[in-house]
Amino acid sequence: MSYETILYDVEDGILTITLNRPEKLNAFTAAMMNELIDAFDRADADDAVRAVIVTGAGRAFCAGADLSAGGKTFDYEARGDRPDKQGVPLLPDGQPDLGHESVRDGGGRVSLRIFECLKPVIAAVNGPAVGVGVTMQLPMDIRLASENARFGFVFARRGITPEACSSWFLPRIVGVSKALEWTYTGRVFPAQEALAGGLVSAVHAPDALLPAARALAREIADNAAPVSVALTRQMIWRMTGADHPMEAHKVDSRAIWARGRAEDAKEGVTAFLEKRPAGFRNRVSTDMPAFFPWWTPRDYE
Incomplete structure (x- = not known):
């Protein structure tokens, strides 16, 4: 697969996956979903890859779902760009079959693929990370943040709910009370609060973030x-x-x-x-x- 929304670079045993829509703050799309899944498939199949770093191009990590479809953004059938190109069939009682493949959340597909990964995964959060931009990080093993990073579980403020399997991952990482506080309010909070809450393990100056992630990946790969x-x-x-x-x-x-x-x-x-x-x-x-x-x-x- 050729990539249009991410960069895939392997150097000396370390794979860096860069979300690469900087003009859109790396907003998440169906194409990005497919490319990320493919990238983790490649990483698992390649013995030269010893560790994976995920970061963003430009000033953001990922600004969440691409909202260019307006009110149809989260209405998959109305938007018409689901990867399976299927509508939701009806059950005999006339209700939609919510167990159907076409109902599946795209962020969840990515999170599940990262969860299945056989290589250690480090998030280097270089800037704003909201919505799926933060929930996709949860199945990554270690999250490092730039001082410029901002985080937000903004779903309730958009009239939807947390996704990308975050109702499973987030309370296991930060505890139920903190998970509920962040998801109830939907507010965007700074890197230091993410550190205090246990969402990230360290905060670095912007120019020190990737070197810190690479040093951690290097320690794993070498030893x-x-x-x-x-x-x-x-x-x-x-x-x-x-x-x-x-x-x-x-x-x-x-x-x-x-x-x-x-x-x-x-x-x-x-x-x-x-x-x-x-x-x-x-x-x-x-x-x-x-x-x-x-x-x-x-x-x-």
Whole structure:
């Protein structure tokens, strides 16, 4: 796929995905949705990609949904640009089938794809990030912000509701009370409030943001075994929904058993004892353990 709304650049093991509609403050469109999903597909398939950074071109990260369709912006059928080109069929009782594929939220499709990613994902939030511009960050693993960043869960002020799976992600990241405060009010707040609320882990001067993100990505890429990182990412995220620590024990046990027999474990221990950098050879594309994936597929997957 050729990209029109994002940039895709891999350098020395680090993929930088840049939302690239600066004249529109990188507003989200159906095309951007499709391109982001494709970009994460490519990232997972490419063993040269060890970590992913997502940022925005120009002065914004993402100003939310493109509102150029006016009042039809969130009325998919009226807008007529859904990727599946389908209307919502009616059930026998005459009500719309809200479980139909065409009802699916575009931001949610992106969030689910990022959630499934096998590479660590770092958001470098360079400027305003509102609506889907902030909710798409939630399944990213680490969020760093520029002092120029602004955040807003503005949905109630637009007459809609939070989307992009944010009702699942946001309270897990910042807690229920803070999630409700931000989504009830819909106000736009500065980077320091995002830091205090736990939405971002650090705030940097504008010119230091990308170097900080790259340094973090570099530390992962240079020191961590790719298969171990892929497993760890899914273990941590998926255990947030487990109903008992026994579920984590089951997965931990399988992972330790499988990885303990792998070449990477031998190399990791030997490199430590020999006081040298490890040269991990197992690859995500070919060497994930046989028990992976361990979860039950759900609707839309």
